[in-house]
Amino acid sequence: xxxxxxxxxxxxxxxxxxxxxxxxxxxxxxxxxxxxxxxxxxxxxxxxxxxxxxxxxxxxxxxxxxxxxxxxxxxxxxxxxxxxxxxxxxxxxxxxxxxxxxxxxxxxxxxxxxxxxxxxxxxxxxxxxxxxxxxxxxxxxxxxxxxxxxxxxxxxxxxxxxxxxxxxxxxxxxxxxxxxxxxxxxxxxxxxxxxxxxxxxxxxxxxxxxxxxxxxxxxxxxxxxxxxxxxxxxxxxxxxxxxxxxxxxxxxxxxxxxxxxxxxxxxxxxxxxxxxxxxxxxxxxxxxxxxxxxxxxxxxxxxxxxxxxxxxxxxxxxxxxxxxxxxxxxxxxxxxxxxxxxxxxxxxxxxxxxxxxxxxxxxxxxxxxxxxxxxxxxxxxxxxxxxxxxxxxxxxxxxxxxxxxxxxxxxxxxxxxxxxxxxxxxxxxx
Numbered sequence: 001x002x003x004x005x006x007x008x009x010x011x012x013x014x015x016x017x018x019x020x021x022x023x024x025x026x027x028x029x030x031x032x033x034x035x036x037x038x039x040x041x042x043x044x045x046x047x048x049x050x051x052x053x054x055x056x057x058x059x060x061x062x063x064x065x066x067x068x069x070x071x072x073x074x075x076x077x078x079x080x081x082x083x084x085x086x087x088x089x090x091x092x093x094x095x096x097x098x099x100x101x102x103x104x105x106x107x108x109x110x111x112x113x114x115x116x117x118x119x120x121x122x123x124x125x126x127x128x129x130x131x132x133x134x135x136x137x138x139x140x141x142x143x144x145x146x147x148x149x150x151x152x153x154x155x156x157x158x159x160x161x162x163x164x165x166x167x168x169x170x171x172x173x174x175x176x177x178x179x180x181x182x183x184x185x186x187x188x189x190x191x192x193x194x195x196x197x198x199x200x201x202x203x204x205x206x207x208x209x210x211x212x213x214x215x216x217x218x219x220x221x222x223x224x225x226x227x228x229x230x231x232x233x234x235x236x237x238x239x240x241x242x243x244x245x246x247x248x249x250x251x252x253x254x255x256x257x258x259x260x261x262x263x264x265x266x267x268x269x270x271x272x273x274x275x276x277x278x279x280x281x282x283x284x285x286x287x288x289x290x291x292x293x294x295x296x297x298x299x300x301x302x303x304x305x306x307x308x309x310x311x312x313x314x315x316x317x318x319x320x321x322x323x324x325x326x327x328x329x330x331x332x333x334x335x336x337x338x339x340x341x342x343x344x345x346x347x348x349x350x351x352x353x354x355x356x357x358x359x360x361x362x363x364x365x366x367x368x369x370x371x372x373x374x375x376x377x378x379x380x381x382x383x384x385x386x387x388x389x390x391x392x393x394x395x396x397x398x399x400x401x402x403x404x405x406x407x408x409x410x411x412x413x414x415x416x417x418x419x420x421x422x423x424x425x426x427x428x429x430x
Contacts, residue, residue, distance in 0.1 A: 120242060120243065120244060120245055121155050121157070121159065121240055121242075121244040122245045122246070122247050123151050123153055123154075123159060123207065123236070123238070123244055123245070123246050123247070124151070124152040124154065124247055124248055125149060125150070125151055125236065125246050125247065125248035125249050125251055126149075126150045126152070126248055126251065127148060127149070127251050127252065128148045128214055130148070131147075131148040131253070132145035132146060132148060132216075132253065132254045132387055133254060133387060133388045134255045134256070134257075135254065135256055135257070135362065135363075135387070135388070136256075136257045136258075136259065137221060137256055137257070137259075138258070138259060138260075138261050139176075139221055139222065139224065139226060139259070139260050140221060140223045140225075140261075141220075141221050141258075143218045143220065143363065144218055144219050144220075144221065144256055145216065145217075145218050145254065145387055146180070146217055146218065146219045146229075146231040146253050146254045146256060147166060147215075147216065147217035147231045147232070147233055147253035147254065148214065148217075148253070149164070149214070149215045149216075149217075149233045149251050150212055150213070150215075151207055151212060151213050151215065151236070151246075152211075152212040153207045153209060153210065153211055153212065154210065155209060155240070156209050157209055157240045157241075158206055158207065158208050159206070159207040159240045159244055160204070160205075160206060160207075160238055160239055160240065161203070161204070161205040161206065161207055161213075161237075161238040162202065162203070162204065162238055162239070163200055163201060163202050163203070163235070163236070163237040164182065164200075164201045164203075164233060164235065164236050165198055165199070165200050165201075165233070165234050165235030165236070166192070166198065166199045166200075166201070166217055166232075166233055166253075167197055167198050167199075167231070167232050167233075167250070168194065168197055168199075168229050168231050168232075169197060169229075169230045169232075170227060170230040170255065171227035171228050172225060172227030172228055172229045172258060173224075173225070173227070174194040174196065174197055174229075176222040176225035176226070177193075177194055177220065177221060177222070177225065178193070178220045178221070178222045179191055179192070179193055179219075179220050180192055180193070180199050180218070180219045180220070181217065181218050181220075182201045182203065182215060182216075182217055183215065183216045183217070183218070184205055184213055184214075184215055185213055186216075189201070189203045189205055190202065190203040198234070200235075207238065215233075217231070217233075217253070219231070219256070221256075225258045226258055226259065226260050227257075227258060228255055228256070228257050228258075229255065229256045229257075229258065230253075230254075230255040231253035231255075231256075232250045232251060232252050232253050233249065233250060233251045233253065234249060234250040235249065236249065335361060336358050336359070336360050336389075337358065337360070337361075337420070338356060338357060338358030338359070338391075339355075339356070339357055339358075339415050339422045339424065340356045341353060341354070341355050341356075341424045342354040342356075343426065344425075344426055344427065345429060346398065346426045346427065346428050346429070347428075347430075348397060348398035348405070348428070348430070352395040352396055352397040352398070353395065353396050353398075353426065354393060354394070355368070355381070355393070355394040355395070355396070355413060355424075356392075356393055357390065357391070357392045357393075357394070357415065358390070358391045358392075359386075359389065359390050360389040360390075361389075361417070361418055361419050362386040362387055362388055362390075363385065363386055363387050363418065364385070364386055364418020364419065365385055365418065366382070366383070366384055366385070366386045366390065366416065366417055366418065367380065367382060367383040367384075367415075367416045368380070368381040368382045368383075368413065368414070368415050368416075369381065369383075369413075369416075370396065370411055370412070370413055370414070371411070371412045372406070372409060372411055372412075373409055373410040373411070373412070377401075378400045378401065378411065379399070379400055379401045381396065386417075386418055398428055406428060407428075408427075408428055408429050408430045409427070410425055410426070410428075411425070411426055411428055412425050413425075413426070
């Protein structure tokens, strides 16, 4: 008997199923940015489905039984299945993306840049404390002081001087000034001549830091010079690595009045003496009051007693007046010349002796000295350089240059002036 015996034995059927695997895909965009786009795609995917299928199986059994069996069979089947699969699909998407891209852009920018600019140095110019005075001169006179300039450097750096400019004005012709000489603290540094009304001293000198230098100028007048000449320092140049400024210019100098020498006939009474062999070096004083230089040794008609080294006073017994006419070059301005001693017989116990001096011709060296009868120097009462007329009074107490009392005897006062020499004698009695 045939029988069907149902059996629940599942069968495994291998099925091949293709699946889509998401892969990263870079999208091409103008901004070079990869975008990931998720899309839903329906795809046919084979799947393994277990389906119970009743089947009739004929089994020959010895019992000849027919047993119906029910067998579960896995049968591959193609079933369309809707699945949602994320797939990376390359898409060309044009995306406008604002990006900060550095690019060189020319710009005009005002920039304040601090810079170091040195301040120019200013040198102070002044006349100084002892400028040359105005003076009267004869044509042909040399070494006449006409200008003084004091330059003061207030800074801590030295200044290199290169030039000074002297200017002259007045009624005189500058062409008759033969030359001018520049001195720095008494030392000659340059000589110049006038071109028109200016003379430029080009020299190399140093103006020390925090110090001053005194510049002086002397002029030489030609024989044709006449009139007034007014001097002033109008320019200066120097540097300390850069040009410096000079404040205080122009600086006024002296005004010099120059006169031509004229021949003036003067009547001079010259006294001569034959009673003494002692020469007297006393210059004559003319009645016109003009300074004259006579090459002969003469005695004045004042009957001045002449002392000999023996200490005796010898008066001139006879005086012969000789009237002579001499032609002496004189300036047109007044002059004076004085030299006198208060006593001929000097007793220190009665007080000092007085000496009076007056002289109007300058410039030049001036001194008053005392010598004994042996010619030995006893004392200097005065010694200086004349730049103006002088009127002085001196006193001598009978002591020498060491402060010791001088012995009794004859003493000589020797006066040296720019254009003359004079002596006076006295007897000192203790």
